Amino acid sequence: MEQEAxxxxxxxxxxxxxxxxxxxxxxxxALATGETPVGCVLVYNDKIVGSGMNDTNRSMNGxxxxxxxxxxxxxxxxxxxxxxxxxxxVTVEPCIMCSAALRQYGIxxxxxxxxxxxxxxxxxxxxxxxxxxxxxxxxVYVGLYRKEAITxxxxxxxxxxxxxxxxxxxxxxxxxxxxxxxNEDEADDFMPII
Amino acid sequence: MDASTHGSPAASMKYVxxxxxxxxxxVVPIKSIQEVNPPEGYDDAYVAEVDIKSASRVIKALDASxxxxxxxxxxxxxxRFCKRExxxxxxxxxxxxTYPQKTSMAPxxxxxxxxxxxxxxxxxxxxxxxxxxxxxxxxxxQEPQETASTPSTPEQSPELLIFxxxxxxxxxxxxxxxxxWSQSLWPVTFNPAASRSTVAPNPQTxxxxxxxxxxxxxxxxxxxxxxxxxxxQSGRGRGxxxxxxxxxxEAQIDEKAWEEGYDSRERWPQAVxxxxxxxxFARAEAGGPSQSDRHDNVGPNPACETYNSDYEGGxxxxxxxxxxxxxxxxxxxxxxxxTDHAAMACQPVVHTDPQLSKPHQLSALxxxxxxxxxxxxxxxxxxxxxxxxxxxxxxxPRKRKFAAPNPExxxxxxxxxxxxxxxxxxxxxxxxxxxxxxLPPPPQEANGESEGRxxxxxxxxxxxxxxxxxxxxxxxxxxxxxxxxxxLLLSRFRAVxxxxxGRLKSGGLASGPIEAQKAVLANGDANNNTNTNGSQPxxxxxxxxxxxxxxxxxxxxxxxxxxxxxxxxxxxxxVAFHA
Numbered sequence: 001m002e003q004e005a006x007x008x009x010x011x012x013x014x015x016x017x018x019x020x021x022x023x024x025x026x027x028x029x030a031l032a033t034g035e036t037p038v039g040c041v042l043v044y045n046d047k048i049v050g051s052g053m054n055d056t057n058r059s060m061n062g063x064x065x066x067x068x069x070x071x072x073x074x075x076x077x078x079x080x081x082x083x084x085x086x087x088x089x090v091t092v093e094p095c096i097m098c099s100a101a102l103r104q105y106g107i108x109x110x111x112x113x114x115x116x117x118x119x120x121x122x123x124x125x126x127x128x129x130x131x132x133x134x135x136x137x138x139x140v141y142v143g144l145y146r147k148e149a150i151t152x153x154x155x156x157x158x159x160x161x162x163x164x165x166x167x168x169x170x171x172x173x174x175x176x177x178x179x180x181x182x183n184e185d186e187a188d189d190f191m192p193i194i
Numbered sequence: 195m196d197a198s199t200h201g202s203p204a205a206s207m208k209y210v211x212x213x214x215x216x217x218x219x220x221v222v223p224i225k226s227i228q229e230v231n232p233p234e235g236y237d238d239a240y241v242a243e244v245d246i247k248s249a250s251r252v253i254k255a256l257d258a259s260x261x262x263x264x265x266x267x268x269x270x271x272x273x274r275f276c277k278r279e280x281x282x283x284x285x286x287x288x289x290x291x292t293y294p295q296k297t298s299m300a301p302x303x304x305x306x307x308x309x310x311x312x313x314x315x316x317x318x319x320x321x322x323x324x325x326x327x328x329x330x331x332x333x334x335x336q337e338p339q340e341t342a343s344t345p346s347t348p349e350q351s352p353e354l355l356i357f358x359x360x361x362x363x364x365x366x367x368x369x370x371x372x373x374x375w376s377q378s379l380w381p382v383t384f385n386p387a388a389s390r391s392t393v394a395p396n397p398q399t400x401x402x403x404x405x406x407x408x409x410x411x412x413x414x415x416x417x418x419x420x421x422x423x424x425x426x427q428s429g430r431g432r433g434x435x436x437x438x439x440x441x442x443x444e445a446q447i448d449e450k451a452w453e454e455g456y457d458s459r460e461r462w463p464q465a466v467x468x469x470x471x472x473x474x475f476a477r478a479e480a481g482g483p484s485q486s487d488r489h490d491n492v493g494p495n496p497a498c499e500t501y502n503s504d505y506e507g508g509x510x511x512x513x514x515x516x517x518x519x520x521x522x523x524x525x526x527x528x529x530x531x532x533t534d535h536a537a538m539a540c541q542p543v544v545h546t547d548p549q550l551s552k553p554h555q556l557s558a559l560x561x562x563x564x565x566x567x568x569x570x571x572x573x574x575x576x577x578x579x580x581x582x583x584x585x586x587x588x589x590x591p592r593k594r595k596f597a598a599p600n601p602e603x604x605x606x607x608x609x610x611x612x613x614x615x616x617x618x619x620x621x622x623x624x625x626x627x628x629x630x631x632x633l634p635p636p637p638q639e640a641n642g643e644s645e646g647r648x649x650x651x652x653x654x655x656x657x658x659x660x661x662x663x664x665x666x667x668x669x670x671x672x673x674x675x676x677x678x679x680x681x682l683l684l685s686r687f688r689a690v691x692x693x694x695x696g697r698l699k700s701g702g703l704a705s706g707p708i709e710a711q712k713a714v715l716a717n718g719d720a721n722n723n724t725n726t727n728g729s730q731p732x733x734x735x736x737x738x739x740x741x742x743x744x745x746x747x748x749x750x751x752x753x754x755x756x757x758x759x760x761x762x763x764x765x766x767x768x769v770a771f772h773a
Contacts (some may be wrong), residue, residue, distance in 0.1 A: 035638065055688060056684075058511050059526070060522045060525045060526055060656070060662070061518060061519055061521075061522035061662075061685075062663075062681075062684040062686065063313045063510075063515060063518055063519075063681040063684055063685060064522075068510055071508065072510070075477065075479045075480065075508075076480070076481070077380075077480055077481075078388055078479070078480050079480045079504075080477075080479050080504055080506075080507070080508070081504045095680060095684070096302065096679075096680040096740070097676075097677050097678075097679075097680030097681050097684060097748075098204075098677075099512075099700070100509070100675065100676035100677035100680065101508070101509045101677045103510065104506065104509055104675070104677060104772055105503075105508055107505050118745075118746070118747055119679075119680075119746065120746070124363060125743075125745045125746065126745075128676060128737070132734075132735065132771075133700065133736075133738050134454070134699070134700050134770045134771070142666045143753045
């Protein structure tokens with residue numbers, strides 16, 4: 001993916017780091033309410049104009065991902081054309097649905113915590129942000145607060161899913177706190193956004 | 195609104211729906227990307243000629259001395275033996291010219307040894323005893339011309355015939371490809387039961403579901419177009435429509451019609467659990483007027499004529515996304531969910547689709563299928579449609595497992611629905627449904643006005659086992675955009691169907707150009723055919739085949755509806771947009 005910057009090129013103490021921290025806070029909120037811990041914020045003119053967290057369980061709608069909620073919030077105050085000057089900070093790579101939606105909405109650029117090899121639409125599985133399309137492409141930067149984003153997901157997936165038909169006991173599971181980014185299998189350590 | 199004003203739009207919608215004519219045509223499964231662009235690769239493999247009678251001993255000897263490398267590509271699709279007369283034509287010509295057949299020899303057969311032979315001398319030594327030998331004298335003497343043609347060769351020891359030939363290293367993707375390779379390279383077999391479920395749907399499942407979808411597909415696609423037309427004429431959106439159908443209600447309608455001996459067609463609308471039209475121009479951004487507010491709302495919105503992303507509203511206002519949200523909303527408002535909902539009131543669900551927040555903003559057709567079909571068209575008793583999961587379990591799971599190919603779906607539709615929804619036939623007046631005059635008053639108008647309780651919805655609630663859009667089918671007027679494609683996977687639809695005439699370059703379901711799907715089979719070289727962009731109008735696009743990607747966790751069956759004749763009311767779209 002040509003437009004992907006290396007994580008080291010974006011410093012965590014920069015303004016990008018600040019906004020990703022806010023996205024992580026939304027992810028924490030999702031975790032606290034039993035949703036898959038993915039959070040995001042939309043930033044327009046250095047200001048957070050929309051924020052979202054995964055909301056699929058409560059809404060009983062599998063398409064209610066963080067990105068859609070953030071955009072809906074922004075559009076209550078701003079016209080759609082403002083999205084062309086807006087950046088997205090999201091803890092986990094947008095899924096294919098959201099990657100396509102962001103392109104239709106004309107997002108300016110997307111900052112991602114960690115890749116999603118199961119559903120990711122900006123490099124994880126497909127490259128919707130840069131494929132041939134009737135809308136302009138957008139650049140993606142991956143790796144900002146990657147460990148924090150992964151830890152959030154791990155915290156979620158060591159929980160038992162009481163709603164599952166056959167909940168799997170996970171009492172003996174401990175939170176994995178090691179990171180091995182050289183190992184490609186690292187990505188399999190957590191589950192996809194669903 | 196009183197009962198009469200409510201009744202008349204429902205009645206007029208009833209006539210609209212009754213007037214919908216099924217399209218004539220058929221459905222075609224959309225191939226997966228891997229089927230259209232199968233991994234292709236060739237290599238040279240060794241082939242040797244052995245005595246036909248020794249074939250099984252040759253295999254035993256080879257397997258014992260040269261066990262297959264477990265890390266190598268499996269070559270199970272290649273036949274191990276081939277008779278000289280069955281060799282593919284190019285191979286046979288080579289063999290016949292290089293090693294002419296000697297009629298004095300015992301019948302032989304060609305054995306495929308493998309791509310690499312680490313120990314060529316060892317192989318030669320191993321096969322030495324199995325080289326075809328001259329026929330026994332007694333049999334040869336019965337053929338007079340043979341003695342003349344082979345007078346002096348018997349004393350020469352026969353030599354092992356061994357050569358290399360090109361073989362396909364991946365299994366064929368279809369019987370057509372298998373035949374092609376068998377005629378040009380080496381005999382191969384196509385095994386549809388091989389574990390390739392990530393590459394393509396199980397053929398039995400695909401076949402079964404295609405058969406259940408085909409008879410009504412023309413009707414539901416036609417209905418999707420009616421919904422599309424309504425959306426376009428309202429000025430609120432582009433002409434795109436979505437129809438969500440419950441196959442279990444379809445099966446139940448068919449069964450009942452068969453039992454009672456009437457045409458099930460008049461009840462097909464009952465299997466529709468929700469319809470939704472596009473309303474991308476209706477979003478009021480920043481509290482201002484929407485595109486459709488600026489328009490006089492009579493006839494198509496002028497924004498339809500071009501593609502300007504500022505006017506497009508967003509994919510959450512697309513038909514499929516709205517239909518999915520209508521199903522979700524129905525669940526959220528189910529009585530059993532009320533307490534949960536109160537607890538959530540401090541943090542209300544964000545309606546990303548502003549048009550869904552107030553029931554009166556639904557279109558006439560959307561309202562009709564959400565509120566009216568259940569009470570007006572189905573028999574009265576069916577308003578108590580509440581199949582409990584418990585009743586479906588009266589038959590033991592084990593028994594159900596062997597009773598039907600898809601035990602869960604079949605059991606619930608045949609057992610649970612039959613018991614709970616179908617009233618006893620004695621109390622049931624014969625169809626067709628009672629005339630409008632005798633209809634009961636419309637139910638719970640007040641509820642419909644407040645947050646849109648769906649009193650007679652056929653959308654199964656959570657308690658009834660309903661979960662997202664699991665086991666539902668969606669019919670669309672157009673090929674959905676990439677966003678909606680993934681949305682339908684995340685919603686767990688069973689199948690998606692759209693008319694081939696509704697393909698869009700921005701779509702995410704088609705897996706290749708229409709013509710190339712045949713051309714692939716004609717010359718077996720998929721890559722050359724499917725990657726030619728822009729060679730034909732409308733094909734300057736990416737092909738995703740998102741319904742069935744091996745990379746993704748969720749998959750749905752995908753079908754294109756091919757009309758026998760083009761419908762002049764729905765010409766191919768001239769403007770590229772996201773449906």
